[in-house]
Amino acid sequence: MWIEIVLVIVGVALIVAGANFMTDGASAIAKRLHIPQIIIGLTIVAFGTSAPELVVSVIGSIEGSGGIAVGNVIGSNIFNVLCVLGACALVHPVPVKLNTLRFDLPIALVASILLMLVLSDMPLDGMPSLVSRSEALTLLLFGLLFLLYTIVVGKQGDDDSETEEEERNMHWLLAVVYLVGGLAGLVYGGQLFVGNATKIASSLGVSETLIGLTLVAWGTSFPELATSVVAAMKGNTDIAVGNVIGSNLFNIFFVLxxxxxVRPLSNLQFTSLDIWMQLLAMVIALGVALFWGKREIKRAEGGVMLLVFILYNVWIIFNAVG
Structure with missing residues (x-):
């Protein structure tokens, strides 16, 4: 099993590196084609930051591992809210912008409720324990509507900043190499990751869903944790909440x-706690920001969020192996 664990780590490294190269290459090409900065940010960059989750879940779907695909989405969303924001707040208090509090957090709550409906025994098409194509297309429709809303709002404060010139200087050929090479790294890394995570689940005698909620979700979300904590150490926490919410919405609407x-997701072995936890995480974040922290997630609240994350994961692991 140690070989599989090493290959899972290699897969994560390839996915992260591939996402970075692909995003840089695609952004350079888009800017040479004079595509507006706001469109690049909301499509190429957004895809790049959520590419690990997207690639792993799509490959899991293609290979019939629905538990890994859906577990990755739920686990990543829980990780983002409780672990990433909690860790950042421990390092440096995290401010919550007024627009985030008024619009983004409530939208994220609605998205989490919609995800609950899809995964519960009362899904949109009457077929329990299955994410069907009709439900998946419904999520995509909501995602496109949110993207349109974000573009309209973003254009009101759009600022084609100085960062454009640096990426535009990248040569066409180099940009294409970055794009193609990054995409290849994403696909191959995703195959390594999913294939060996499935083998680990079989070796341990646990469900693919548990592996998706834990090992896969942690692996795909760890780069965001690392970059967010480094930013917090430098005092740059003002966009942390917005980034987490954006990532969670992308996971629900586009990744799932x-x-x-691509393929209806079946064989989903979730407990009611798993389904409720992703909603509870958003409620905790909203409550902390609105009532306790007064538009700021302080160190104490960050510690509580991390504690909830640890207790939840200890519970699901012991519940599975015990």
């Missing part, structure tokens, strides 16, 4: 939507 459209 695309994965379920």
């Amino acid at each position: 939507g695309i994965s379920g459209t």
Whole structure:
């Protein structure tokens, strides 16, 4: 099993490196084609930051590992809110912008409720324990509507900043190499990751869903944790909440939507706690920001969020192996 663990780590490294190279190459090409900065940020960059989750879930869907695909989405969302924001707040208090509090957090709550409906025994098409194509397409539709809303709002404060010139200087050929090479790294890394994570689940005698909620979700979300904590150490925490919410919305609407459209996701072995936890995480974040922290997640609240994350994961692991 140690070989599989090493290959899982190699897979994560390839996915992260591939996402970075692909995003840089695609952004350079888009800017040479004079595509507006706001469109690049909301499509190419957004895809790049969530590419690990998307690639792993889509490959899991193609290979019939629905538990890994959906577990990755739920586990990543829980990780982002409780672990990433909690860790950042421990390092440096995290401010919550007014627009985030008024619009983004409530939208994220609605998205989490929609995900609950899809995964519960009262899904949109009457087929329990299955994410069907009709449900996946519904999620994609909501995602496109949110993207349109974000573009409209973003254009009101759009600023084609100085960062454009640096990426535009990248040569066409180098940009194409970055794009193609990054995509290849994403696909191959995703195959390594999913294939060996499935083998680990079989070796341990646990469900693919548990592996998706833990090992896979942690692996795909760890780069965001690392970059967010480093930013917090430098005092740059003002966009942390917005980034986490954006990532969670992308996971629900696009990662799960695309994965379920490629192939209906079945054999989902979730407990009610798993389904409720992703909603509870958003409620905790909203409550902390609105009532306790007064538009700021302080160190004490960050510690509580991390504690909830640890207790939840200890519970699901012991519940599975015990």
